[in-house]
Amino acid sequence: MKHSTYNALRNLLGACLLGLCWCISAQPVSTAEQFRLTSWTVERAAPADIWALAQGGDGFLWLGTGTGLYRFDGARFERYEPSPGEGFRSMDITALSMLPDGSLWIGFFYGGASVLKAGHVTHYTDRDGFPTGMVIAFAQAGDGSLWAASRGGLARFDGRHWQTIGSDWGYPAKRADWVMADSEGTLWVTTGDQLMFLRKGSHRFESTSERVDPDAVLAQASDGTLWLSDGLHGTRALPGLSAAHPSPDLKQPLARTSFARSKRLLFDHDGHLWGSDAERGGVYRVSSPSRLAGGRSLQPADIDGVFNHDSGLPSDVAVPLLEDREGTLWAGTNLGLSSFHLNKVRVPANTKAVPAASSELVASDVGQIWMASGGSLLRATAQDAEVISQGLPHIDAALYAADNTLWLVGYDCLGRMVNGRFVPLELPVAGKLVTVRAIASDRQGGLWASFADNGLYHWDQNHWTRVDQGPGLDAMTPSALALDASGRLWAGYPENRILSIDGQVRQVFGPAQGLHVGNIATIDTSAGDLLVGGDGGLARLRQGRFESLAITEPQVLAGVSGIVRTDRGDVWINGSRGVMHIDADAFHKGFGGGYRAAYELYDYHDGLPGIALQASPVSTAAADSLGRIWFNTNQGVAWIDPARLHRNPIAPPVFIQGLTAGDRSYTNPQSLRLPQHTSNVRLDYTATSLAIPDRVRFRYKLDGVDNQWQDSGTRREAFYSNLGPGKYRFHVTAANDDGIWNDQDASIDFSIAPQFFQTSWFRLLCIAAGLLLIAALYLWWLRLMSGRIRLRLEERTRERERIARELHDTLLQGVQGLLLRLQALVAGLPADDRQRGALDAAIVQARDMLVEGRDKIVALRGADQGRGQLTQSIHAIGEELASTYGTPFRVSMSGVEKPLCPPACDEVVEIVREAMRNAFIHANAKLIKVDISYQPQSLRIAVRDDGRGIQASTIRQGRRDGHWGLVGMHERAEKLGATLTIRRGELGGTDVVLAIPGHVVFDPRLFGRRPMG
Secondary structure, eight states, rough: OOOHHHHHOOOEEEEEOOOOOOOSSSSOOTTTEEEEEEEGGGGOOHHHHEEEEETTOOOOEEEEEETTEEEESSSEEOOOOTTTOOOOOOOOEEEEEEEEOEEEEEOOOOOOOOEEEEEEEEEEEEGGOOOOOOOOEEEEESSSSSEEETTEEEEEEESSSSEEOOOTOOOOSSSOOOEEEOOTEEEEEESSEEEEEEOOOOOOOEEEEOOOOOEEEEEEEETTOOOEETTTTEEEEEETTTSSSSSSOOOOOOOOOSSOOEEEEOOOOOSOOOEEEETTOOOESSGGGGTTTTOOOOGGGGGEEOOOOOGGGSOEEEEEEEEEEEEEEEEETTEEEEEEEEEEEEEEBBBSSSSSSSEEEEEEESOEEEEEEEEEEEEEEEOOOOOOSSSOOOBBBEOTTTSOOOOEEEEEEEEEETTEEEEEESSSSSSSSOEEEEEEEETTOOOOOOOEEEEEEEEEOOOOEEEOOOOOTTTTTSEEEEEEETEEEEEEEETTTTEEEEEEEEEEEEEEGOOOOEEEEEEETTTTEEEEETEEEEEEETTTTEEOBBBGGGGGSOOOOEEEETTTSOOEEEEETTTEEEOOHHHTTTTTTTTOOEEEEEEEGOOSSSSSSSSSEEEEEEEEEESSSOOOOOOOOEOOGGGOHHHHHHHOOOEEEEEEETTTTSSSSSSEEEEETOOOEEEEEOOOSSSSSGGGGEEEEEETTSSSSEEEEEEEEEEEEEEEEEEEEEEEEEEEETTOEEEEEEEEEEEOOGGGSHHHHHHHHHHHHHHHHHHHHHHHHHHHHHHHHHHHHHHHHHHHHHHHIIIIIIIIIIHHHHHHHHHHHHHHHOOHHHHHHHHHHHHHHHHHHHHHHHHHHHHHTTTTTTTTTHHHHHHHHHHHHHHHOOEEEEEEEEEEOBOOHEEEEEEHHHHHHHHHHHHHHHHHHHHHHEEEEEEETEEEEEEEEEHHHHHHHHHHHHHHHHOOOHHHHHHHHHHHHEEEEEEEEESSSSSEEEEEEEEHHHHHHTTOOOOOO
């Protein structure tokens, strides 16, 4: 047996109620061609007394009503209010016409016309040449001129002026009931008693042989045939009538009774005829008007579908008809507005053939759809469902087996159809009322069936055998059964359990193997792999593990009870949110890898009655031989023809309608500057896709706030809070019912004025104040630390002075006295005494020690005297050394003397002291000079002598052996960041040059800093 045979075994559809019509407002209506009727009544804010309809290039639907002009975007009705000084003379509007240039012409019940263009309204009355009386219709002729039909006559607009047409144009009537321009540019007018025409380019009307009643209306079919409806012969075609042939070629006499008369006529893009019924009320539809092409009057029997108040129309009083650019038909009534949208999901046309009870579908191996409903067996045709057999038991499920046997399952009932009659099969659980939970057929003609509370059984055409399901499952009842191409049985259970039975080999899969679809409702093996659907999603078995299908909106993939895979690899899924279609490529990518598959959803908006039937013994989806996909729902059987699906290619224009900030609202804003204190805004937007407005999706973004687009679903407003001052740009775009996004978003710029504390200058002031505060705190801390340091220095100075004073008064004076006594003793010794030389040497050494001690005491006392007074300190040190060693000393200064930083000055004095001491002791100089130079950014001090000069080896090594004075000088200079240079003088002797940066040595106040102390 071919593999396709086994595929058909699983393509079963569960019980459902067929033929349910949704006949309330905004609900699907079941007709011959499955149109969805949606109505907006006055209770839903729709205007009443709608007498004219028009659509602009921006997609808005305009309504001319007895209470004014309205605009409709599919979700909200908006009354149009002209600008001040341009108000309408009347609110009772009876005619509308939208011209290609975007101008909307408006006709009134009391006469006169207005034109709305670029937001401004211009009015025309009888003083401007426009006739009096109710305006009925406008039409634009081939030469671009505009014509108006009114009770007061026929008028023509040449672009600047209106002219009432009379005998000079060959027009004899004082009224015009209808005006229309055909596809050839000929203008047709009904005058109240005859049909006249004006050839393109002519200025003379001509008569036809057709006589008409008052209020006659016209329309032209797609084949060019004119149609007319009046009170004489009703609605009829005028075959052969044209400017070249002014008499119709009627094939038979016209009816004078029992005809259908129309207030308005319209041919849609598929060539179907629509009319607003003047006799019976409502709106009718004729799917094949070609049947009346000979000119026969339309009879009620010719009408395929009628929409009236009973079927959801707001009122039976319907007048204007319009087909919009997306193919949706609109009808205005005196109590609201209605739309007619061709459903993508269809139900069998002959609903009367199916009893009003649950029905089952099953696909045969050749793709024939059978329906078992209640006690009847039916077979689906292209548009119908014909009864094959009646008087059967109540049927709950059906199965078409591999041997072409049709099995029917009911409550406590299982049997097959043999020669047109039902033959029951004895059940394995005798004497009990049993329910079949799942059923499948194998290639040998046997049956696999699970019975509620009784487990799994197999029938081998002779006997029932209970199947061992293995540990943990034997007490459970499978909820889904399927066989794959190899004959292996797959059984699904509640709580994520799958059992495979291949002969004596059993394998159980569960959450540990990645199965997470909840209670399993359907299993599909038609493409060679295993798909499992349940109330929590859909999964695929690959290499011993299950992978879950990921889609863009995971919550939509729920309640899966039927799966169909097409020859192209596309997948159709029947679930609790509707019917889902996923193309082959996206479907395979959706398993693992982080990819989320895009999908198309078909639900009640598309004519699907209800949702997928749950807990069905068989799959609730199947394909027939015509390529249609059938679905079983809890309210009916329906099908989709993928090859004939109409998709809406028109991306919806997007508009920003308003902005609300606080208690102020701005209508149709372009660019706004919002006041201070604004932090919360609401933006209202819309898109004009009228096919299924409830399915229009939006996404928006606010520059400066949102990093990426925000998906708002079908909501038509955006909210932002806690906005700060600044400039913003808001973007919004939309997608139509088929997911076609508009690449051109709508945008608006707005800004929020800052409060004084939100301005840039205020921020700068705050920053400056903060910096000043930090500086003040820092300076306070410096002052505090300087005070503490000063106290410690003063204490140290007092202590050093005390020590120096005591050393001078005790040690030095005592040593000096001791030397004097020793000198006196030595002087009393004989000149040739051997000890005298040794004593003289000791006295000299003691005198040197005394001098060095005196230097140290001077340094100890002078370190804190005159702190910061460099010249005085150096002068005092020089005088002390000169008095000790007898070498002349001189100090010179250049530049403007500047106050010094005391700590730095101390270090400088110590370096200079050591340089001067070296010169006095070691240079054997005749003169020692200190040059002090105050420069703008530095202090330079040079200690010079004219003595014997420093040795080159000492300059290279930076010190003399056994002496550390030069090393100390270099260390102090490095600590200050100063430069110390020691070299031989140009005229002999030695130069010691110290250069200190000004910001280190000068008083900090010279550089804008507060001093330390």
